[in-house]
Amino acid sequence: MGKKIKYSKYVPEQEVPEVRKPPQCNDCPVVACWPHDPADVMKGPDFCALKNYPDLIEKAKEIYLKEGIDREIQLQGARLEGISSSTPPGGTEINMTLTRIEEAIMFCKMMGWKKVGFAHCIGMIGEAMELSAIFKARGFETYQICCKVGAIEKTEIGIARLKEVIAALEDGEKTTFQVAPCITWDIDYRSWELFPAGQKWFAVGETLAHIKYLEEQGMVRRETQENKILFSLA
Numbered sequence: 001m002g003k004k005i006k007y008s009k010y011v012p013e014q015e016v017p018e019v020r021k022p023p024q025c026n027d028c029p030v031v032a033c034w035p036h037d038p039a040d041v042m043k044g045p046d047f048c049a050l051k052n053y054p055d056l057i058e059k060a061k062e063i064y065l066k067e068g069i070d071r072e073i074q075l076q077g078a079r080l081e082g083i084s085s086s087t088p089p090g091g092t093e094i095n096m097t098l099t100r101i102e103e104a105i106m107f108c109k110m111m112g113w114k115k116v117g118f119a120h121c122i123g124m125i126g127e128a129m130e131l132s133a134i135f136k137a138r139g140f141e142t143y144q145i146c147c148k149v150g151a152i153e154k155t156e157i158g159i160a161r162l163k164e165v166i167a168a169l170e171d172g173e174k175t176t177f178q179v180a181p182c183i184t185w186d187i188d189y190r191s192w193e194l195f196p197a198g199q200k201w202f203a204v205g206e207t208l209a210h211i212k213y214l215e216e217q218g219m220v221r222r223e224t225q226e227n228k229i230l231f232s233l234a
Ligand code: SF4
Pocket: 024, 025, 028, 029, 030, 031, 032, 033, 034, 043, 044, 045, 047, 048, 049, 050
């Protein structure tokens, strides 16, 4: 039996399920968590977070009840929502009185923030500059950081090598020693056979790190045959 949880007067006591279904609010046909009648609050689908994660919801509520930045953000966000949107009596629509940018500016002012930073995709650098100018015009000090910060090539964080490991396993199971020669190494030898023993040792270690990463992601599985560990695509 899972632990019983009661975190709200409107939500009946829930048992923490042994097997949870991941949340998929995007597929919810009822949005029962925003009900007209509190009695409907548990009418969501099987994957509803109210039915699958009552313990986590309880923890989140506890965080919001403690003094600190999470509570302050929640309180000011709720105040702002009351100012910037309204639903007519008996209606379901939400009427906005502020744009999202106006809301963001007002929220920062309500929080007492003077400095605002924007982290953005390189493709949105123009929009981020405009946003920054709007915030500056409202008296904020602004900072921007683009996703390309550091100019690190994707190959430097192993992304190309992960692809090479997958390609090496596409034609069947292999040991780490068999995968390593299929990877591109930044070293001046024409073939794997010519690599010095020490370089081979480093290369095999790095190959194993990539395989283990793919294993943790569920993309590669291992099995032991005659004292050999073989890897294959999952
Ligand atoms: S009722 Fe449950 S599944 Fe539907 S939107 Fe709300 S939390 Fe998501």
